[in-house]
Amino acid sequence: MRARRWTGAGALALAAALTTGGLAAPGRASAAPVDPVPADEAAAAKARLRADATAPLATETADGVLAFAGAAVGSVDNPGVDEGSSVAAAARAHLARYGAAFGVDPGTDLVRTRSTRNAAGQDVVRYRQEIDGVPVLGGELAVSLRPDRQLGSILSTASAATRRSAVTVTEATASATARAVVSKVTEGRFRLVSQGT
Known part of the structure; x- marks a missing residue:
């Protein structure tokens, strides 16, 4: 089984999905x-x-x-x-x-x-x-x-x-998870910054 390689855009899409919550799965x-x-x-x-x-x-x-x-x-x-x-x-x-x-x-x-x-x-x-x-x-x-x-x-x-x-997770938990995922899959090349609401 080949490891899946994430692009920066893919990582950001995942981060957005985690932070918005409640998306229907395909x-x-x-x-x-x-x-x-x-x-x-x-x-x-x-x-x-x-x-x-x-x-x-x-x-x-x-x-x-x-x-x-x-x-x-x-x-x-x-x-x-x-x-x-x-x-x-x-x-x-x-x-x-x-x-x-x-x-x-x-x-x-x-x-x-x-x-x-x-x-x-x-x-x-x-x-x-x-x-x-x-x-x-x-x-x-x-x-x-x-x-x-x-x-x-x-x-x-x-x-x-x-x-x-x-939504089943808090915004803070989703944000922390998204940041960790983006950091891991992009090997630290991207940083997710919250604009707040």
């Missing part, structure tokens, strides 16, 4: 209360996804929901999207139509973080999941669009959590 298991997408909504979204596909889809599941669905050949033709749709509008339309298949319900807070174009000429729109304005660690979605704005694929690591966990 994946389906979480200490936060979970209100999963009802099975009938997820099944209907999966059925729409398969019906709209112009070729067989490659899929991966995790904990009963899709983690990935993509068309190696063809696309998934969403009737609510056309070539005139903007990249952002097309990505949102695909999430609205198929998101429940990935455990993402309409009330999930998704913040668009960036849009890029990949080597295949597809636009990729990335989202970060948030709960009450706090980023969910590992809660991300990537929506790849064909040049005609139809869906190429969706990759999801979204959490089913809908509320933040209660």
Whole structure:
């Protein structure tokens, strides 16, 4: 087993998570209360996804929901999207139509973080999941669009959590832990300074 090497940014992200407390964990298991997408909504979204596909889809599941669905050949033709749709509008339309298949319900807070174009000429729109304005660690979605704005694929690591966990450590304990972790993993090259509140 290889040791995990932390970057300064990774250490700071860990420190931020420790000091803010109550973040939902990635994946389906979480200490936060979970209100999963009802099975009938997820099944209907999966059925729409398969019906709209112009070729067989490659899929991966995790904990009963899709983690990935993509068309190696063809696309998934969403009737609510056309070539005139903007990249952002097309990505949102695909999430609205198929998101429940990935455990993402309409009330999930998704913040668009960036849009890029990949080597295949597809636009990729990335989202970060948030709960009450706090980023969910590992809660991300990537929506790849064909040049005609139809869906190429969706990759999801979204959490089913809908509320933040209660903070179980004091601010002082979290701050001390964060400082110790940052100092250890950065071998003292970074120092975490609290700005106070």
